[in-house]
Amino acid sequence: EDQVTQSPEALRLQEGESSSLNCSYTVSGLRGLFWYRQDPGKGPEFLFTLYSAGEEKEKERLKATLTKKESFLHITAPKPEDSATYLCAVYESTDKLIFGTGTRLQVFP
């Protein structure tokens, strides 16, 4: 069965303390991996798409990487405004997005 697992479930960081979020997947026919940011009470906001192992994307303090089995979202020198839930989703051969349950990130000043 296709599965997307994110870890950790929750992460508390001090402002400026860099860290990484993990998304591991077991799907047949990966067509793309997506990272979204979701603020409380809001819809997911698209961040990155990765299509093949070795690919990297960057946006401000965020950098997403992809291997054949997992993806990492690296957060460099986070700020309190980076606090949110980060969702990983995999687009697979049946034209569906399969979401992980997310990592809830809190960054304290």
Next chain:
Amino acid sequence: DAMVIQNPRYQVTQFGKPVTLSCSQTLNHNVMYWYQQKSSQAPKLLFHYYDKDFNNEADTPDNFQSRRPNTSFCFLDIRSPGLGDAAMYLCATSPPFPGGQETQYFGPGTRLLVL
């Protein structure tokens, strides 16, 4: 600037009383999706439209129906809401295939409360 609009943002209904949630888009995307998201859970796909072609997920309860009268609008009807249907309902769209279908743009969601 809003691209995917959902109304209302908050909806309170009574147990068993039909309710309709609406979604509109200004992106002219041909694919529209409805997701259900409960607290601390991943969004769960209920169904999607590719143009007028309706695709229902196998585990979506019959209580949930959808209508798409035109490209811009899509509705989610819950015929007899139960307490377990209280959730955030997310609408999403994606660009025409090929090349962009997998990038989904989400609306702000409608939070449904069932009393």
